[in-house]
Amino acid sequence: MAIHVVEEANRCLGCKRAMCQIKGCPVHTPIPEVINLFKERKMDEAGTLLFENNPMSAVCSLICNHSNQCEGNCIQGRKGNPVHFSSIESYISRTYLDRYTPKRAEPNGKSVAVIGSGPAGITVAIKMAEAGCDVTVFEQKAEVGGVLRYGIPEFRLSKELVSRYRDIMVSLGVRLRPSTTIGGALNIDDLFRDGYDSVFVGTGTWRARKLDIRGQGRGNVFFGIDYLVDPDSVDLGRDVAIIGVGNVAMDVARTALRHGAHRVTLYSNTNNVTASSEEVEYAELEGCEIVRGKDVIAIEKEGPVFRTAIFDEDGNVVGYEDELDHVSCDTVVIAVSQLPKDKLVLTTDGLATNDRGLLEVDEKNMCTVPGVFAAGDVATGPRTVVHAVAGAKVAIEGMKEYMGIA
Structure with a gap:
């Protein structure tokens, strides 16, 4: 594996206008910079860069549609084989997770509720906890992971890797409430009443x-x-x-x-x-x-x-x-697509959806209820993990602005 990824890294041309990053990747992973750090044997720096840009990099390296994204836009693929960045990213990201040390800012006094623990919810939980927020994740199922655990087969994505993200959230002080349905005994109004400053919805499309x-x-x-x-x-x-x-x-x-x-x-x-x-x-x-x-x-x-x-x-x-x-x-x-479940909408006044039942969001990914944000499949319809992360990053910036934190 190490020989293979080194060979692939050496094939990278380090394009100044890297289409793999600009056009190919929905989260614009800084691919040339990561590969350059890797070639310089700066594994920690390369892993940190990947994780800070996309906490789900270890997952995306395994299940992204690479042939249509990063690798499909590699200039080397025009006349031969593209650089297989997925292998490089997987090696770096898994190594980084093995050595992961939580880094969290001083508490800022803000509290965030995350509904759903799929890729969008995990991304928001990690980033908001790192920013110093008090974060609680509510998950309807018994284990965290959402579609990563319950929708992607083990042969494509190991449950062991999904569990790593549970450990990362816990290490950052995130509180987890599995087997808890928001829209059942609890609703979004209850969360605001109990002191949460903003709510993120990443409940996916499970119907x-x-x-x-x-x-x-x-x-x-x-x-x-x-x-x-x-x-x-x-x-x-x-x-x-x-x-x-x-x-x-x-x-x-x-x-x-x-x-x-x-x-x-x-x-x-x-x-x-x-x-x-x-x-x-x-x-x-x-x-x-x-x-x-x-x-x-x-x-x-x-x-x-x-x-x-x-x-x-x-x-x-x-x-x-x-x-x-x-x-x-x-x-x-x-298997002809999925739709969101409607418990949140039925129990939250003013929470609007479009004709497909997807939550309506603005350019900051805030819903029609102030302080409620959404990303991932519940807002876009069924897409990929990396698209969920891209939407989550927009919501994170919107939530920070809404709560007045840096």
Whole structure:
């Protein structure tokens, strides 16, 4: 590993206008500077730079869509192979976490509530604690981590690494309240009443989007986001049909193969696949099949029923064949995006959402209730971890300005 990352670092040209950083990375990781510090054997400085810019760097190095982001914008990739910064970042970031020492400013008297402990919530908790705020994280599930723990399979992201972030928050003095739902016994008004100066919402999108078809309540049908929470508790059988071709669908497919499925087929209603090219490559390499142009219209006891699309020369759907396609399988998994749950909105006066149920935020990521900020999937819809961090960083600056701290 060390030899590989050193070789990759030596391939970096140190571009003055580094498109990997400017265009490729949503959080604008200072890639040339990090690589230069690494080549100078300044591991602590390189790790600190990565962590300060993106506390989730160790996670992003493993699960980002590198081929479309940093590595996809590397100038070396124009005529050959791009510099694999993900390997360099992973090595530096994991080493940094092994040596992590909490650094916290003097207490500033401000108190922050963080609702949800996914990547956005963890980022806000760490940064606000470092700034000297008293931080409490409220998590609905039994363990912290949100989508990192309950939505991304172990083979892509180890639970051990997710637990590192729990330890980091604790070391910074963050209080954790797992198994606590805000919008249940407690609501946002209670938090303000109890002295919190600002509230951050990073609750993600945990409600599966259903289809407008019959059969979704059958015993052989599951929703992808629910399945990924605890795949050990579900027996999908040997033959699995997955409706959807996004990243969640790919995670479901690869997880199903690791839990006894022998045949996994993913169905797209168009000619396109929305998952990242890396995830598609892995899924197909492991034996999954992707079938395009299949629009599901019902789910029967035997399996899904599709109408088959007719495409024009540009790949657009222009009609459907008359004969329906009845597919036989053991189970059907629906993975066609997710929506936020609505407990917070129903229990908080003035907390507005758009037509997709996502929280409305301004340019500082403040919601329509003063002092309440949001970022991540609950504000943008399902996106990636690095996009959640990017939104969290905007919210952090907004919260600091709102509370009047540096």
